[in-house]
Amino acid sequence: MIYDTIIIGAGPAGLTAAIYLKRANKSVLVLEKETFGGQITHSPKVENYPGFLSMSGVEFADKLVEQAMVQGADIDMDEAKGIVKDGDIFTVKGDRADYQARSVILATGSKHRTLGLEGEEKFTGEGISYCAVCDGAFYKDMDIAVIGGGNSALQEAILLSKTSKSVTVIQNLPFLTGESKLIEQIEATDNIKVILSSVVAKILGTDKFEGITIKNEETGAESDLSFDGIFVAIGQKPENESFSDAVKLDERGYITADEGCIPDGYEGIFVAGDCRSKSVRQIATAISDGAAASVAVCKYLG
Numbered sequence: 001m002i003y004d005t006i007i008i009g010a011g012p013a014g015l016t017a018a019i020y021l022k023r024a025n026k027s028v029l030v031l032e033k034e035t036f037g038g039q040i041t042h043s044p045k046v047e048n049y050p051g052f053l054s055m056s057g058v059e060f061a062d063k064l065v066e067q068a069m070v071q072g073a074d075i076d077m078d079e080a081k082g083i084v085k086d087g088d089i090f091t092v093k094g095d096r097a098d099y100q101a102r103s104v105i106l107a108t109g110s111k112h113r114t115l116g117l118e119g120e121e122k123f124t125g126e127g128i129s130y131c132a133v134c135d136g137a138f139y140k141d142m143d144i145a146v147i148g149g150g151n152s153a154l155q156e157a158i159l160l161s162k163t164s165k166s167v168t169v170i171q172n173l174p175f176l177t178g179e180s181k182l183i184e185q186i187e188a189t190d191n192i193k194v195i196l197s198s199v200v201a202k203i204l205g206t207d208k209f210e211g212i213t214i215k216n217e218e219t220g221a222e223s224d225l226s227f228d229g230i231f232v233a234i235g236q237k238p239e240n241e242s243f244s245d246a247v248k249l250d251e252r253g254y255i256t257a258d259e260g261c262i263p264d265g266y267e268g269i270f271v272a273g274d275c276r277s278k279s280v281r282q283i284a285t286a287i288s289d290g291a292a293a294s295v296a297v298c299k300y301l302g
């Protein structure tokens with residue numbers, strides 16, 4: 001079968017595109033390699049998605065998947081490994097099979113880099129976060145740390161300092177690597193403290209997150225620090241490498257596209273959600289991309 005559209009990635013962006021396309025009477029296949037619903041399934045509590053006071057990420061993801069299925073989208077578990085175009089037809093090369101369509105939406109998302117420490121997964125959403133915009137409000141008037149010293153980490157620290165009691169920035173290098181304007185702002189903020197040349201060596205707590213052990217990279221000395229929560233801001237990685245032959249990636253691996261989610265210079269390939277170059281990576285922006293990409297696909301298919 002040749003689908004109207006194959007969507008790679010069943011996160012909020014991909015599933016929204018599927019819902020919109022099915023409602024426009026297009027045949028749609030969504031391919032997902034890991035978890036139907038995408039990365040939001042890792043969040044125990046979402047409180048910033050308009051229209052819902054509070055819900056778990058899994059609850060939200062389940063509803064999205066159900067809605068896409070009720071609309072009639074085919075959703076399959078397979079990893080897309082590449083895209084080949086022949087005339088007007090795209091072949092998406094999967095792990096289990098090859099799939100064909102007249103258009104493709106890349107909605108592969110991105111992954112936060114993790115510390116890779118014991119306890120990290122267990123306390124994710126319960127003391128360990130990767131997103132100040134998502135979870136900052138849960139740490140109002142509390143003592144927290146931001147791990148990292150680049151632009152994202154410093155922006156997160158400044159944002160969190162407005163609601164949290166204290167913010168400790170912990171950076172592995174002997175200097176902060178963010179822009180000088182951000183560094184000046186960090187230095188001028190009373191409730192932000194910076195610890196340099198230190199890495200997180202251990203996550204503390206058995207049933208409840210209690211803090212971290214940091215290790216000084218120069219002296220090797222270790223110290224235990226109590227925090228109500230930590231925000232890990234050591235980078236994100238988009239999942240676009242497999243498609244670098246089909247579409248141009250920027251220096252960080254993201255795909256640049258216009259407001260309509262159309263990458264410049266490509267016919268029939270669209271991009272939506274966290275995998276595209278953008279300033280805010282949230283459910284709301286992923287969903288907005290899914291809607292925009294589906295409208296662009298409909299225009300393209302005619």
Ligand SMILES: Cc1cc2nc3c(=O)[nH]c(=O)nc-3n(C[C@H](O)[C@H](O)[C@H](O)COP(=O)(O)OP(=O)(O)OC[C@H]3O[C@@H](n4cnc5c(N)ncnc54)[C@H](O)[C@@H]3O)c2cc1C
Binds near residue numbers: 134242283284
């Ligand atoms: C712990 C956590 C808490 C968060 N909390 C919030 C919050 O409270 N509020 C908020 O707005 N946002 C939150 N976010 C961010 C939000 O989850 C993302 O912005 C959103 O999920 C992005 O949607 P997406 O569809 O673009 O990508 P994703 O959700 O990342 O989905 C992409 C999907 O594509 C799949 N995929 C990738 N490559 C392939 C391939 N080659 N073949 C097949 N499938 C592939 C992936 O497995 C994934 O399921 C949180 C994120 C995390 C990790």
